Amino acid sequence: xxxxxxxxxxxxxxxxxxxxxxxxxxxxxxxxxATRAASVTDMLRKLADKQLIHYKKYQGVRLTExxxxxxxxxxxxxxxxxxxxxxxxxFGWDEVHDIAEELEHVRSEELVTRLDTYLGYPQFxxxxxxxxxxxxxxxxxxxxxxxxxxxxxxxxLMGVLEHSTEFLQHLDRCNLTLGCxxxxxxxxxxDKSVLVQIESGRPVFVSHEVAKNLLVN
Amino acid sequence: xxxxxxxxxxxxxxxxxxxxxxxxxxxxxxxxxATRAASVTDMLRKLADKQLIHYKKYQGVRLTExxxxxxxxxxxxxxxxxxxxxxxxxFGWDEVHDIAEELEHVRSEELVTRLDTYLGYPQFxxxxxxxxxxxxxxxxxxxxxxxxxxxxxxxxLMGVLEHSTEFLQHLDRCNLTLGCxxxxxxxxxxDKSVLVQIESGRPVFVSHEVAKNLLVN
DNA sequence: CTAAAAATTTAGACTAGTCTAAATTTTTAT
DNA sequence: ATAAAAATTTAGACTAGTCTAAATTTTTAG
Ligand SMILES: [Mn+2]
Ligand SMILES: [Mn+2]
Ligand SMILES: [Mn+2]
Ligand SMILES: [Mn+2]
Numbered sequence: 480x481x482x483x484x485x486x487x488x489x490x491x492x493x494x495x496x497x498x499x500x501x502x503x504x505x506x507x508x509x510x511x512x513a514t515r516a517a518s519v520t521d522m523l524r525k526l527a528d529k530q531l532i533h534y535k536k537y538q539g540v541r542l543t544e545x546x547x548x549x550x551x552x553x554x555x556x557x558x559x560x561x562x563x564x565x566x567x568x569x570f571g572w573d574e575v576h577d578i579a580e581e582l583e584h585v586r587s588e589e590l591v592t593r594l595d596t597y598l599g600y601p602q603f604x605x606x607x608x609x610x611x612x613x614x615x616x617x618x619x620x621x622x623x624x625x626x627x628x629x630x631x632x633x634x635x636l637m638g639v640l641e642h643s644t645e646f647l648q649h650l651d652r653c654n655l656t657l658g659c660x661x662x663x664x665x666x667x668x669x670d671k672s673v674l675v676q677i678e679s680g681r682p683v684f685v686s687h688e689v690a691k692n693l694l695v696n
Numbered sequence: 697x698x699x700x701x702x703x704x705x706x707x708x709x710x711x712x713x714x715x716x717x718x719x720x721x722x723x724x725x726x727x728x729x730a731t732r733a734a735s736v737t738d739m740l741r742k743l744a745d746k747q748l749i750h751y752k753k754y755q756g757v758r759l760t761e762x763x764x765x766x767x768x769x770x771x772x773x774x775x776x777x778x779x780x781x782x783x784x785x786x787f788g789w790d791e792v793h794d795i796a797e798e799l800e801h802v803r804s805e806e807l808v809t810r811l812d813t814y815l816g817y818p819q820f821x822x823x824x825x826x827x828x829x830x831x832x833x834x835x836x837x838x839x840x841x842x843x844x845x846x847x848x849x850x851x852x853l854m855g856v857l858e859h860s861t862e863f864l865q866h867l868d869r870c871n872l873t874l875g876c877x878x879x880x881x882x883x884x885x886x887d888k889s890v891l892v893q894i895e896s897g898r899p900v901f902v903s904h905e906v907a908k909n910l911l912v913n
Numbered sequence: 914c915t916a917a918a919a920a921t922t923t924a925g926a927c928t929a930g931t932c933t934a935a936a937t938t939t940t941t942a943t
Numbered sequence: 944a945t946a947a948a949a950a951t952t953t954a955g956a957c958t959a960g961t962c963t964a965a966a967t968t969t970t971t972a973g
Contacts, residue, residue, distance in 0.1 A: 484960065505921055518961050520922055525959090537921055537968055568810040581802045587795050593785040701930065722951055735931050737952055742929090754938055754951055916973090923966070929959090936953070943946085 481529075483584050486553050487512065488522050489531060492542055493550035502539025551611040557583040558604035558611075559594050565605040566598065572605040572657075573647035606647075607638025607657050607694060625673065626690035632663045638694035646692065653683045655693070698746075700801050703770050704729065705739050706748060709759055710767035719756025768828040774800035775821035775828075776811050782822040783815065789822040789874075790864035823864075824855025824874050824911060842890065842902065842910035850879045855911035863909065870900045872910070 481489070491511045495503045505523070509516045527534040531546035542550060560582040564575040592613070595601075602618065603609055609618040622637050636659050639646070650656070660678040667673070671687035685693070698706070708728045712720040722740070726733045744751040748763035759767060777799040781792040809830070812818075819835065820826055826835040839854050853876050856863070867873070877895040884890075888904035902910070 482959075506919090514960090515962060516921060517923080517963080521960075564807075568807070568814055570806075570810065574806075578802065578804050578807055581804075582799075585795065585798045585802075587798075589787075589791075590781075590785070590795055593787065597785055699929075723949090731930090732932060733951060734933080734953080738930075914973100917971085919968100919970070921966100921968070924964085925962100926964105927960105927962075930957100932955100932957075934954085934956105936951100938949100938951070940949070941947085943944100 480586075481531075481549065484522070485526065485529075485531075486549070486584060488519075488526060489542070489546055489550040490553050490557075492532065492540060493547065493554065496542065502541050504539050508540075548615045551615045551617055553583050554617075555611040555613070555615075556585075556591055558608055559591065559598060559601070561604045561606070562598050562601045562610075563594060566601075571647075571651075573644045573651070575605060576642055603638070605657070606642055620694070620696075622694035622696050624691055625675075625685065625693035625695050626671070626687055628663050628673075628695060630663050630666055633660065634663070634695040635660050636693060637696050639692055640694065641692040646689075649689070653685070654680055655683065655685075661695075697803075698748075698766065701739070702743065702746075702748075703766070703801060705736075705743060706759070706763055706767040707770050707774075709749065709757060710764065710771070713759065719758050721756050725757075765832045768832045768834055770800050771834075772828040772830070772832075773802075773808055775825055776808065776815060776818070778821045778823070779815050779818045779827075780811060783818075788864075788868075790861045790868070792822060793859055820855070822874070823859055837911075837913075839911035839913050841908055842892075842912050843888070843904060843907035845880050845890075845912060847880050847883055850877065851912040852877050853910060854913050856909055857911065858909040863906075866906070870902070871897055872900065872902075878912075 488508070491508060492503050495507050495511065505516050505519045508519045508523075512519070523532065523534050523540055526532045526546070527540075530543055531549065533541045533543060557579045560579040561572075561575045564570040564578060565572055570578075595613070601610060607622075609620055611617050620637070624640070625634070625636075628634055636655060636657055638657070639650070654677060655661075661675040662678075663673060664676045664682055665674040671690070673685045673687070673690050674682055675685055676682045705725070708725060709720050712724050712728065722733050722736045725736045725740075729736070740749065740751050740757055743749045743763070744757075747760055748766065750758045750760060774796045777796040778789075778792045781787040781795060782789055787795075812830070818827060824839075826837055828834050837854070841857070842851070842853075845851055853872060853874055855874070856867070871894060872878075878892040879895075880890060881893045881899055882891040888907070890902045890904070890907050891899055892902055893899050
């Protein structure tokens with residue numbers, strides 16, 4: 480049985496491992512968890528003792544199979560709760576992350592199972608992130624970034640890489656909702672900003688910075 | 697902002713205060729929270745510092761107005777989540793208490809408000825306990841115990857005083873569900889056990905011990 | 914290859930919450 | 944009214960998780 484803190488470290492290690500090659504570093508973890516490197520080192524020794532990570536001093540860290548299973552379980556709970564908050568309680572997709580951060584730690588297998596059933600076995604959370612299976616597999620999506628699409632491409636907005644309230648509210652103001660079909664009208668040669676034509680809507684300017692955080696198929 | 701632990705102490709103090717006259721004692725708290733008296737004393741000093749309880753050494757303890765407000769807020773969350781678990785997720789009334797013990801600590805005003813709306817502003821939880829108002833008032837019910845009813849009385853089962861899984865499952869087996877109408881057929885003079893006639897059902901024997909834990913109107 | 918910089922770990926300390934054992938206060942029973 | 948019993952508090956210690964400052968190891972650059 481893990482503490483909240485241990486669960487958060489596992490989740491963070493998983494997250495960082497998917498974003499870069501090789502081992503996850505102490506400093507990266509310290510930054511993500513808003514603690515100091517010394518605190519991270521202490522926790523890494525504990526997680527290694529529990530066989531949840533592979534850890535050699537100064538060499539960074541990697542989840543064990545069991546560690547990854549637990550991390551995915553926590554991510555599954557987080558994303559299911561986000562679906563609940565948006566679909567059932569009517570929260571905006573920009574409001575649910577912090578609440579899900581708390582709900583994800585409620586420990587009851589039965590609760591997660593019933594919640595999943597109640598929600599109709601959703602495949603994706605409100606931000607387009609895939610929901611890990613009960614068995615602990617993270618579904619592959621094969622999405623690419625909007626910034627990698629070319630002029631004339633007709634694509635569907637499937638997810639976001641950035642989850643901050645500000646970013647999500649910005650998308651709301653641009654009428655860029657998940658699932659909407661857009662066509663790349665033009666890519667500015669100078670700043671790489673993208674002019675997209677939203678299906679049945681007005682054209683919208685998307686900065687390169689924003690385009691890099693939009694996932695499409 | 698209170699920790700989980702502080703919230704649990706406040707809730708326990710409230711609970712004990714409603715069950716007996718006068719101040720709540722250190723030992724009673726130690727027993728309820730499954731800790732030792734010394735630990736309780738430490739916490740009482742902390743809660744007193746935060747002005748959540750009135751506390752004089754050796755004299756027991758009483759919630760301040762602010763302390764009671766917080767306690768009722770936590771009880772409100774607990775009971776709303778229990779309603780959710782039973783009504784929406786299909787849990788049995790004997791399975792929800794422990795999960796609600798965790799959910800009650802998720803801190804978000806907005807979440808509670810929306811949950812309340814989503815559930816249709818329920819007045820009672822699955823055990824017949826009244827749900828405190830958003831403003832922090834505990835509704836009066838005026839129920840009495842089944843053990844206090846007389847022969848011939850026609851009454852409705854409105855709540856339970858005992859919340860253990862065993863007790864609730866026992867009631868399930870006797871077909872004693874909340875809201876059901878029963879008539880007292882006979883009270884045994886020797887052991888005070890009660891023979892009740894359930895509306896549209898077979899008569900059921902209820903021991904005095906059980907009758908003392910059933911609330912009726 | 915080596916010296917400086919960066920990253921990481923160790924040492925020692927602090928808080929919240931808990932414990933046991935000992936001391937103190939209150940209650941109870943002669 | 945007092946002595947014993949019960950309740951409560953204090954003293955001192957422990958764990959989880961955190962911190963700062965110092966020491967160590969690894970990486971980078973010349
Ligand atoms: Mn999230
Ligand atoms: Mn999400
Ligand atoms: Mn309960
Ligand atoms: Mn209840």
